[in-house]
Amino acid sequence: RPLWRDVPQGADDPILGLNQAFVADASPDKVSLVVGAYRDAHGKPVVLRAVRAAEERIVAAALPKEYTPIAGMAEFVRAAIALMLGDNSSALTEGRIAAVQTLSGTGACRVAADLLARFPSPDAEPAAAKLIYVPEPTWSNHWAIFHDAGLTVRGYRYWDGDSLGLDEDGLLEDLRAAPRGATLLLHACAHNPTGVDPTSAQWARIADVVEERALRVLFDSAYQGFASGDPERDAAAVRLFVERGHPIMLAQSFAKNFGLYGERVGALSVVTASVAEASTVLSQLKLVIRPMYSSPPLHGARIVAQVLGDPALKQLWLEDCAGMAARIAQMRSALRTELESLQPGRSWAHMSSQIGMFCFSGLRPEEVDALREQYHLYLTRDGRISMASVNPGNVRHVAQAITEVMA
Numbered sequence: 001r002p003l004w005r006d007v008p009q010g011a012d013d014p015i016l017g018l019n020q021a022f023v024a025d026a027s028p029d030k031v032s033l034v035v036g037a038y039r040d041a042h043g044k045p046v047v048l049r050a051v052r053a054a055e056e057r058i059v060a061a062a063l064p065k066e067y068t069p070i071a072g073m074a075e076f077v078r079a080a081i082a083l084m085l086g087d088n089s090s091a092l093t094e095g096r097i098a099a100v101q102t103l104s105g106t107g108a109c110r111v112a113a114d115l116l117a118r119f120p121s122p123d124a125e126p127a128a129a130k131l132i133y134v135p136e137p138t139w140s141n142h143w144a145i146f147h148d149a150g151l152t153v154r155g156y157r158y159w160d161g162d163s164l165g166l167d168e169d170g171l172l173e174d175l176r177a178a179p180r181g182a183t184l185l186l187h188a189c190a191h192n193p194t195g196v197d198p199t200s201a202q203w204a205r206i207a208d209v210v211e212e213r214a215l216r217v218l219f220d221s222a223y224q225g226f227a228s229g230d231p232e233r234d235a236a237a238v239r240l241f242v243e244r245g246h247p248i249m250l251a252q253s254f255a256k257n258f259g260l261y262g263e264r265v266g267a268l269s270v271v272t273a274s275v276a277e278a279s280t281v282l283s284q285l286k287l288v289i290r291p292m293y294s295s296p297p298l299h300g301a302r303i304v305a306q307v308l309g310d311p312a313l314k315q316l317w318l319e320d321c322a323g324m325a326a327r328i329a330q331m332r333s334a335l336r337t338e339l340e341s342l343q344p345g346r347s348w349a350h351m352s353s354q355i356g357m358f359c360f361s362g363l364r365p366e367e368v369d370a371l372r373e374q375y376h377l378y379l380t381r382d383g384r385i386s387m388a389s390v391n392p393g394n395v396r397h398v399a400q401a402i403t404e405v406m407a
């Protein structure tokens with residue numbers, strides 16, 4: 001009996017669905033610039049040296065595979081927080097952080113969303129109770145994550161299409177107009193999809209408005225260490241807010257900076273005002289998680305805890321993280337050079353001034369469609385290019401195809 005006959009066809013995901021189309025493409029010339037996943041100079045995925053070494057130790061230890069606690073592996077969670085806030089963070093040492101391991105960054109954002117939906121800010125105006133502001137544009141999955149948790153999602157100006165940079169005035173104006181106590185989503189570093197991050201002075205002005213409007217902040221950190229190559233440098237914005245006393249929420253993904261995409265390693269931290277607040281918030285986080293997925297996976301958390309807990313492995317990881325960031329920076333300048341040599345008079349400076357996994361190229365949707373249909377070059381329709389997929393073997397082909405569809 002067709003009991004599911006009324007189910008409509010769902011839309012393909014703009015990122016992962018498009019990548020499936022790439023996989024199905026039989027052309028030998030196909031290139032995927034879609035998914036934000038690192039590839040080496042030969043276009044191959046990488047397992048970091050420190051990860052392999054940690055795995056060898058974990059396997060040799062023949063550890064049991066018991067359930068992790070609902071909040072996950074405590075050693076991993078603490079290491080994740082310390083990586084972002086620093087070992088000497090007062091919030092950490094004073095026990096004011098409620099934190100849980102999550103199913104990577106997506107899971108951290110979703111658990112945060114459920115907590116925000118259940119407990120609006122006590123300082124919130126009625127209009128702010130379940131309202132979250134996300135940058136325009138942002139990672140496409142953010143909208144669905146927060147919507148499905150029962151939040152109202154509203155955009156704030158972020159990208160200036162004319163300057164190909166940050167629309168600071170528009171951003172601050174939108175935040176000043178936000179109802180008191182609303183939640184603000186901020187990308188910690190390497191903004192997806194624009195690659196444009198606020199300067200430290202701009203971060204300070206954003207923090208001022210957050211204070212003025214008593215906004216709650218959720219930092220989404222998916223690229224710490226991967227953006228600049230230095231995890232300390234990539235933590236600057238988050239540390240600025242914590243040092244100013246903001247009770248931020250922090251979603252962390254270890255997919256890209258540890259290359260643990262499929263291991264689903266993440267954490268969600270809530271900085272509170274006291275040990276008592278941290279205790280009640282943690283109890284509520286566990287009530288969100290238990291019926292959602294009960295407890296998180298073991299293996300990836302053990303790897304990250306092992307690496308961050310061992311100075312030699314951490315150093316190896318830092319070198320590889322810096323190496324990934326450096327290769328992407330090299331490809332940014334290589335592709336810019338190719339494009340500017342093919343398109344005299346047109347500047348592609350934004351390709352090398354942007355940071356992190358992606359270049360927000362400015363290519364129009366119809367140009368993106370032509371790249372896919374005529375050149376088997378795949379990228380998301382907003383013009384985002386995953387720079388890790390560019391390598392010495394395809395950089396000229398990519399530049400030529402882009403030039404021809406722009407002609």
Ligand SMILES: Cc1ncc(COP(=O)(O)O)c(CN[C@@H](CCC(=O)O)C(=O)O)c1O
Binds near residue numbers: 104253255265
């Ligand atoms: C800002 C941001 N937050 C969270 C995530 C989620 O990462 P986890 O794998 O759940 O830890 C991503 C990954 N975005 C990449 C990867 C593919 C995807 O999930 O969309 C991207 O935008 O291509 C991201 O860019």
